[in-house]
Amino acid sequence: MTKTAIPGANGPDQPEMAPGSSAFPPAFALGCPRLAVRSLECHRGDFAVFTGLDLNAGPGEAILLRGPNGAGKSTLLGALAGLFRPFSGQIEWLDCDPEIPLTHYLHMLGHLSAVKPSLTVSENLGFWRTLYGGTGDPDEAAFAAGLDGLEDIEAGVLSQGQTRRLGLARLLVAARPVWLLDEPTAGLDAAGEAWVAGLIARQIEMGGLVIAATHLPIALPETTTVTTLTLAGRQLQ
């Protein structure tokens, strides 16, 4: 069985995929929307985690969210995904088809990997492919995630880092333009971190938008447009 080389599978310095080889991950079914956030204020419980936040982003951009614990990185991602309503301010996704729900444009990777321990690796990915209406091959996604040879193994026996890789592989079975990632490299080894950096770089190259909250530096190629947004946290307000 031969597998095509996956860009970024072994680090960002791998040569790009040769033209004409099978397209994986497949192209987006939907165009990438633009994001406009104006004077956003979000609350958790009774206190404001951030106020007056402005953010503009569009296709081909990477936004890295930084800041201390509790600065509101995950809250911001959740608000952008529409999981909860902000206290005040506006979040607008422009260039979206009004007929299509916003959630179909987004992939959101929370700090939980959404992996079922008693399903095999490819069953997990196959389930997400169906649920997300994706076209990516689960086995190719597992291969890209460095889980080749483990496709028929129950996900419960995977290590924590491998479980995280499987969680990330979910993003590859359905191509979507916007990725909202919460600590994508948590629990990964050096090769895994390089792989995630490669995935993000590739997503941007395809004209996607990536917003990632991270403590660890992500080594993106020099050519990638990266904006770093630092959330101050409560103590500095």
Place this chain on the structure above:
Amino acid sequence: MSGFVALIRRDLTLAARVGGDVLTVVLFFALIGIVLPFAIGPDRPLLTRLAPAIIMTAILLALLLAIDRLFRADHEDGTLAAMRFGHLPLEAVVFAKMIAQWLTTALPLLLATPLMGFMLNLPPALLGRTLIVLLLGTPALISFGAIGAAVTVTLRRGGLLAPILVLPLCLPTLIFAVGALDDTAPGSADAAFWFLAGIALLATAFTPFIAAYTLRLGSE
């Protein structure tokens, strides 16, 4: 394969692989049937009269015992949050999970009911009607339970809270289900039967929306 079918299939696969949960529910149900005849004593006519009520109570308790895990596992490993981005609306997710829950808990109980009827000296003529009443009553009980499970899913130790919360909602179902099996008063039994059918239809139709709304609120 649509996401709806895929989700039901996934839940059935999970139930089959873990296994113990289905067995626990059926054993709990059967234990009530084994223990109660000893407690009531060697009075067969009394047992026959009580049999429908005992079966319905045992079904209610067994279903409520299992309902807590309806959303819990998916909530705790992040699957429920990830499903919010699927092509399946959350209401359909809830409905698919209710169907899977019915197939993995109520259906085994229905299959165990003839044995239960035998142990409780249920008149064989009443067994068919009992099964039809259960076919109507169990979706209603699972619906009410699903609302309770959605309300308590964010609590780390929900445990028995969901059953206690929804028990009052389940009482009309219990009353009409037992009433529909009252063979001494055919007229009122028929009325109870149609009331039960009405409750089952309403509960099944509205629960996906109520539970999905609750789950959305819970994730904020």
